[in-house]
Amino acid sequence: MGKNLAEAKVSIDNIKTVAELFGSRDENIKFIEKEFDVRIITRNGEILILGEKENVGAVEKLLFQLIKVLKGGNSLTSSDIRYFSKLAKEGQEEKITDLYDDVICVTHRGKPIKPKTIGQKLYVKAVKRNDIVFCIGPAGTGKTYLAMALAVTALKEREVSRIILTRPAVEAGEKLGFLPGDLQEKVNPYLRPLYDALYDILGVETFQRYMEKGIIEVAPLAYMRGRTLDDSFIILDEAQNTTSEQMKMFLTRLGFGSKAVITGDVTQVDLPKGVYSGLEEVQLILKGIEGIEFIYLTDKDVVRHEVVQKIIKAYERYEESRKIQ
16 A cells, blocks of 8 residues: 555444445445545445545545434435535534534424535524524525525414515516506516425415415515514515615514514626615625624535536636626
């Protein structure tokens, strides 16, 4: 064995754990091998890691944490493996098992909802300890879905008596009169992503029952004007498409016993040219105020298909190159 080459052994006492760790067609282990430039083989109830000393050490620590996750009754997806490999490269592999401590709620199908990245965990903690939280980050980082899960939990634990979900219908200019149908039919296309998330968490029947009783309200931002929202968990989605006036109007609706989560992606502003985003402005106005926290998620926190991370990176490079020109 060469001067910088090493080997390490990780004990494994369960064939099922090996199968889950390796993944379908060994895709998990193949990814780790490629990412760390090591060779991984199973032999006599052990996993053998071969390669350069530093890489072998990192993979040994990573596999130890992954086995702990599996022994805790959790499953591992290919996106988990990619994210956890990044953590191991940064020497943060001990944070992997921390992510499995914090179950926010369980969906109607029995699937636990929990933060999947360190950024998401910080976001969940921020919502629990503040009255107003702004979560800013790219598509696929779970901003809205986690806010919904936290709202449902607060409702079930009687911390609030209702959930209010809103977003600016910017494509319709908040003037929905020209669209056919009644109010609900007019706004549904703009609120569809919010419905979809709640169907997933609560199930269609429970969601519809809550809607009928007024426990859950889904409405465009224009319909928040003039109201005071007490004892509510309020989520403003797609907040990058609010104007300065709309953002101020929304934030001043907050009543007693209420909590607000504002989510958005400042790289996807659909406002007319020359109209400044209220989400961009509010970061300057409210920075440092007690009870208000800003959380910034990045492409590292994307929990969709791995190609989404690559798309986000590509667009960031393109925008940077345009600024230089």
